Amino acid sequence: METMLTARAAILQALIEGPAYGLEVIDRVHARSGGKFGVHQGSAYPVLRTLEAEGLVRSWEGDPSEARGGRPRRYYELTAEGLRSAREQRELLLTFLAPAVAR
Amino acid sequence: MTSKESRSIYIRVFHYLLSGRAGIKFLDDSAALPLFSSLASLAWPMAYFLDVEPSSAMGMTCLALTVAYYVLLAYGGVRIFAQLTPDKTAIRSDRYDPAQWSAVRRWTATEDPSMGAWLRRMRLKRGKRLDVIAEITSISKRNLEAIEQDRFEALPNGPQRKSWLRQYADEIGLDPARVIVLFDDYVTGGRSAVVVAPVMTLRTAATATSTAPGRDRTTSGPPRSHRCARAVFDALERVLDQRIAREEFGDALEYILGLPRGSSRVWLTIAWTVLRTSFNAIRESPSAPWGRRTGR
Numbered sequence: 001m002e003t004m005l006t007a008r009a010a011i012l013q014a015l016i017e018g019p020a021y022g023l024e025v026i027d028r029v030h031a032r033s034g035g036k037f038g039v040h041q042g043s044a045y046p047v048l049r050t051l052e053a054e055g056l057v058r059s060w061e062g063d064p065s066e067a068r069g070g071r072p073r074r075y076y077e078l079t080a081e082g083l084r085s086a087r088e089q090r091e092l093l094l095t096f097l098a099p100a101v102a103r
Numbered sequence: 104m105t106s107k108e109s110r111s112i113y114i115r116v117f118h119y120l121l122s123g124r125a126g127i128k129f130l131d132d133s134a135a136l137p138l139f140s141s142l143a144s145l146a147w148p149m150a151y152f153l154d155v156e157p158s159s160a161m162g163m164t165c166l167a168l169t170v171a172y173y174v175l176l177a178y179g180g181v182r183i184f185a186q187l188t189p190d191k192t193a194i195r196s197d198r199y200d201p202a203q204w205s206a207v208r209r210w211t212a213t214e215d216p217s218m219g220a221w222l223r224r225m226r227l228k229r230g231k232r233l234d235v236i237a238e239i240t241s242i243s244k245r246n247l248e249a250i251e252q253d254r255f256e257a258l259p260n261g262p263q264r265k266s267w268l269r270q271y272a273d274e275i276g277l278d279p280a281r282v283i284v285l286f287d288d289y290v291t292g293g294r295s296a297v298v299v300a301p302v303m304t305l306r307t308a309a310t311a312t313s314t315a316p317g318r319d320r321t322t323s324g325p326p327r328s329h330r331c332a333r334a335v336f337d338a339l340e341r342v343l344d345q346r347i348a349r350e351e352f353g354d355a356l357e358y359i360l361g362l363p364r365g366s367s368r369v370w371l372t373i374a375w376t377v378l379r380t381s382f383n384a385i386r387e388s389p390s391a392p393w394g395r396r397t398g399r
Contacts (some may be wrong), residue, residue, distance in 0.1 A: 020392045049387065061349075064319055067360050069333040069351045071353030072279055074346075 006048050007058045009093075012078070012086040016055065019077040021047065044071030048076055143172035196199060219253030222282075226251075226275040240270040255290060265345055280337070283345070294390045328369040332359050335373060343384040351380040 014020070014028040022045055030038045051057040058079050058095075061072040078086060116178070146168035155161045233251075237244040249257040250271055258264040266287055269279035336352035355376040362369050 001173075022350060023358060041351070041354070041376075042383075045347070046383055046387065049347075064284060067358050068353035069355070071349045073353065074350045084374060 003037050004093075005033075005037060007043045008051070009089055010037065010039055011044065011047055011051065012056070012082065012089060014091075015076060015078045016086050019075045019096065021062070021073040021075050023092070025076065052076070055079060056085055143168040143175075146172075170366075194280065206274050217253040218286065219251045219255075222271070222277075224277065225277060229275050231275055236271065236274045240267070240274060242270060243269050262344055265343075269341065279341075328364075328373070329356065329359055332356060332369075332373045332376075335377060339377060339381065342380065345382045346378060346388065351383070353377065369389040 005020055010029045010033075014032060015023050019027065020028060022041075025048065026039050026041060026044050028099055039064075048057065050089045056079060057076050059074050061074050064070050064072045150157070150162060155165065157163075157166070164254065184232070192261055220252060225234075233244055233247050236242070237247055237272040246258055246267060249255070251297070255264065258267065265283055265286070268282060272279040272282035290336040333356060336356065338347040340352060357373055
């Protein structure tokens with residue numbers, strides 16, 4: 001399905017719900033769109049790292065687990081700047097769609 | 104046999120010796136073995152330069168030393184092959200002595216809280232010389248001394264430092280992945296019994312699955328595909344950017360564990376993850392595969 005959502009916007013919106021690690025972010029995006037839109041792993045991780053480099057997201061490592069081969073999960077959370085950006089984005093999207101709804 | 108014919112034999116054999124020389128460094132258990140192999144590898148060229156008749160007693164002695172050298176090479180080859188097989192757990196339990204990790208507790212309790220000093224004690228316990236490690240790993244002795252003297256700030260920052268630490272840990276018989284976890288805690292100032300606890304838990308879990316006698320691989324532990332994926336990811340993690348590899352491989356392993364057993368998606372996921380993560384690591388850090396950042 002063609003969509004106006006980008007992976008970056010979808011991830012920012014998914015993180016409004018709270019901290020999540022990579023797989024969880026992908027699942028959230030999938031669930032929020034009712035399974036019609038998904039972020040591939042190939043683009044999700046680079047986007048998360050870019051958002052972090054831009055200061056919109058911060059991350060930290062959890063405890064290592066055997067299921068992950070002794071590797072820790074890396075959790076992401078919106079910073080104040082990221083939260084503001086996500087809200088602005090949401091409002092912009094709703095404003096943009098408003099005339100279509102009125103018609 | 105003419106002198107020219109015997110020289111021709113020597114040159115051919117010497118060529119094989121040179122081509123197989125690199126394999127000997129995998130025989131890492133003692134310093135004496137590489138030393139012997141070096142001497143043995145010199146026997147044949149010495150016989151050539153001294154123009155020893157191959158059928159004489161001296162020639163036969165040189166031949167015996169050469170044969171011994173080849174046996175060592177074959178043994179090294181078997182060891183290399185064993186390390187490349189997907190199920191690395193058995194090799195790991197042989198290669199890294201889990202008992203050494205009890206020293207972590209002693210380290211945290213000791214008056215000298217330096218991680219470098221602890222690593223040095225581990226090395227001495229293993230009977231490894233610093234110059235030998237420097238030669239095998241191609242890390243300069245000065246940098247190895249910096250590790251042991253706890254001067255981590257003297258090492259290059261980022262993946263290079265961890266790459267060296269991994270190689271050093273591997274040479275002194277400690278599991279590199281766990282040393283890195285410990286190191287991360289140490290440099291962030293979180294060295295304490297609480298922080299070390301996950302490492303100890305990891306060790307216990309790994310020992311339980313890898314060294315339990317008579318374990319049944321088909322019914323206990325993670326599925327074969329998961330172990331295989333873990334071996335592939337562990338190997339790749341050594342050369343890729345640590346942060347990217349840890350995150351993406353960790354998530355992929357967790358995802359694979361959630362897939363039904365025997366599903367073809369498992370193998371597709373492994374292949375896709377390897378390609379994707381390698382691409383990301385190279386794209387985001389141009390010189391990541393050889394562990395040196397050029398900065399951006």
